[in-house]
Amino acid sequence: MFYVPKNAIYKRIPRRKFLELGGGVATALGAGSVAVGLSSVVTRSPVQAASSDDAKWKQYSGTKLVFMSENTPPSFAIRENLKPFYDLTGIEVEILTDDLPVVQQKVGIDLRSGKADFHLNYVQDKPIGAPFADYFANLNDFINDDTLPQDPDGMGADAWFENFLDVCGTMYTRDRLIAFPYDSAVACTFYRQDLFEQHSPDFEKEYGYRMEFTKDTTWKNVYDFAEFFKKLRAAGQDVPYGYAQHQGSFAWTAQLDIQRLMYAHGQWTEFDVDDKLGSKEPGPTRWGDESSIFLMEKWKELASVAHPDNLANDTLQLNTVYQAGQIAMQVQYHEFAASIEDEKTSRAAGGKTAYAPCPKGEASWIKNGGQAVNGTSCGIGGIGINNNASDDLKRAAYLFAMWSTSKETQYNVLKGVGGTPTRKAVMDMPGVKEARQRPTDMPNALTFDAVYDYGIKDPHFVLGPKIPEANEYYQIILTEVQKCISGQQDPAATCESIRDQVDDMNDI
């Protein structure tokens, strides 16, 4: 070690001296790194109500913000195109992205520990918004502040699609607004129109009606379609499976998956609360009632005709299965249309896929006397501000929250990587109306008829459940439903077990 040739021309440094120097440098570097890492930057030029808009946008020039987001298309697109925001405000924004469970974990630790390492947070409505609602800043404070610039299209409920502001921004009280709708994932049906048309005559001979997907197609029809395809496969035909569920390991989407079936039949919901507000004390759950048990039986029947990896596929994997041509139909979130229409990666591209609303309730399956609807569930990702941050950082963060949800930004994302707008005004921007029909350069727009014009409207849209223990609730649902589908317990025992655990969780 430390070998020095005899004829070395430089002055030899003793080992002790070398270690001393090394230790000193390492300590200094370490201390410096910690100091830099723990600091956030904020600079401020005071403005008045009467100041120009430009001055209001620039009042925090030189500030640095960190936004922790899910790895969704808008965040990728905005991260690649932050220059306009920097030019407008002089604020530097670092956008970190990760899978939703990781974001939830990191944001949760940051919020609950009283820190503000992430000034801006991706507020996925139920998984992040519901448990951490009290830790986000009240955006109403900023909307009403005349020393901040405001979006000309407004930030009120009317600026967004129906219910979107409520889904991600309103938690338990109307006094506070915790997030603006940043992106959206609304369920609709993706189906292989080419296969449906090809096999419809044979299907009709056997089942007595055409194999097609409309807004009146019911869950019973979905079962028939899936059973038909499975029979064809069993007879040796080279066809995909008919259907698959989101029953893999991602608990939230597994819950949303069964929620669509339950809500479609009499608008069944888990708790007797206002779905738009949610509740910190939701009271006894409806799981275990006649409707839930009957529909759980139907869910299990559907699983029996689904793709064999039904319990392994979560939402992303299910979409890949559809892209690979292994299933003919999936109820999926409209943000995935862009990946389905990508001819480089999808066998379902090139006009083979059509989009329709979520399946409707089957009248004979309704046990609670309610109406049959096209139960449409959603995840509206909001952007919220960490309330632990200083007041100036929060005000600076508001500028970004407003800019990132403006119609111009959403339009650019839609054109670029395939975003899912949350502002109504985007629909009137150039080319968006035309993009709803093929050929299109905005593939997600192919779903807009099914989603924005139908699925999110009352009475089809289901918003909740917004409860503080939302994530625990999802895990209970996933665990028990998986037990049911894999034959470990029957539907009645499943619903009763869910009821007992959920009521216990809510101190009933």
Added chain:
Amino acid sequence: MRWTSRVRFLFLAPAVVWVLLFTIFPLGYSLFIAFNKIDQTTQVERVKEPVLDEAGQPVLDSKGRPRTKNVVVRNTVTTTEFVGLTNFKRLFTDPQVHEAIKVTLVFVLIAVPIELCLGFLIALLFNRPLMGRSTLRAIMILPIFATPIAMGYSFFTIFYEEGGPLAFTGIPWLSNPNWALFSVALVDIWQWTPFCFLVFLAALQGVPDELLEAARIDGASGPDILFKVLLPLLQPTIIIVLLLRIAEAVKLFDIPFALTGGGPGTATQSFSFLAFRTGLRFFDLGYASAMAYGLLAVVMVVVLLFFRRLRQSYG
């Protein structure tokens, strides 16, 4: 003491700080939160305050009234309530914990003996002249260096029932509760058998040839040499490997996390996985800490038992 002698403390300091920060503090703090319920609430209030000039006098507006500004006052209140053994008591009544303990035990009982037996058999095979032995040995130990979480994701595609490389078996690797746990064990066996093999091979190569030769001269058969010479000689090594594998296997987390997500149902939800989920998904940190300490206690009991056994055998 010369300053150059004291400098050793400077070099020790990073290690001491590291251990204090990342070992002692988390241990102590997690024990603290296991016994306490910590709640934090933030109350935000907007108040009007007079605007003051540099001399501290109120600034007046054009109508001569004091100008005011809105100030947001944030008050974060942290409450700590001592809950005693409540979290630890829950461990005994929570069916999820019982289920997770069962899953972990079954996993350990499947995976560890197979790893030891397979590792030993392969070591025996490699402990004799074999063409390309060094190359094969290097290939054999590669799985040890793989990241378990990456292995979990890789095996997800291997076990995939529709189109995966093992699809021809028709086995529901991931969707059947029993097969799913076996699949998790299989990945662990694939990864850790090489470790057992490596240690056993080193031990076998340390057995003096004279002993084996003497046994052969005395007429011992192959099984006789295995059971009456090699296994008794390797007993300390076997116990150490068994101890290490059990201590590692009861902490099972990465593979079910990536491969099955703990499902179907709770079929592959290990105790560590449940603790992780409770703490970092549901943020019930007190209960999760109690779970972690429960696991620590179990592992320590296992370790102590083995060390006691070692001391009894080898003084």
